Amino acid sequence: MMTTTIRHAALAVMLTAFMSANAHAEDNALYRQFGEKEGLARIVDDMYATVIVDPRTAPYFENAPIRRIKPKLVEQLCVLLDGPCVYTGRPMKRTHEGQNIDRAAFNALVEDLQAAMDKNGVPFHAQNKLLAKLAPMYRDVQDRE
Template sequence: MNIRACIRRAACASIALSALLSPAAWADDSLYKTFGEQPGLVRIIDDFYDLLLVDPRTKPYFEGAPIKRIKQKLAEQLCVLLDGPCVYTGRTMKRAHEGQNIDRAAFDALVEDLQTAMDKNGVPFRAQNKLLAKLAPMYRDVQDRE
């Protein structure tokens, strides 16, 4: 084997090893796929907002809100939480919800509406729980602290 072949093999081996060791190579997107990937998330979010906007417990929080933008950012956020191939470009939860006076009852209503939307879209109960477990700690960032 000549020196060039050896160098090429070493470079190829190094590239292959880097690819195997990168976090993206080991990411498990099975939960993202269970939710139907991007098209599934869009359907769930559309159904979710249909519910939020008529639910008397949550409707007041969305009066005058830019729903199209909120849906887009939520799709990004859920995609990231589900280990999908997305980047969240929105504000922090604390910043996005400051001054909204969100209490536990409103947050719980939102969770119920999300569960209904996931049920409607055939998301298995176990997968729903995995997402909800990732969302639950966010209550600290959206709650009214006054």
């Protein structure tokens, strides 16, 4: 009787551990499709290499602290993808205020991000999931329509 109870308890502990490990894996699935922190860092590096020469976005970044922005953006994307990160940057609205960012500039930056995701082999459906999370952020970065 006692042994059965112990066996049941052990089984319950194992099951719980398995289920939480599994849930954890599922939670991180999207983040893993981006290659985790290292993958995100590569994507953000490639994106910024383009953004600073793309005539549609370059003027915005002439005096921008790119070395600061990149790790903050990596953190932010990591959070959006349900990765194990904390965003330590400034709020989106305050950061982008007064920069005259419009829809064209926003779309251009998103296109440059898409190219960087393609280059780094992020599956199309995973790309779309991130883009869907970024799209509503236009409200916070825009100064005009």
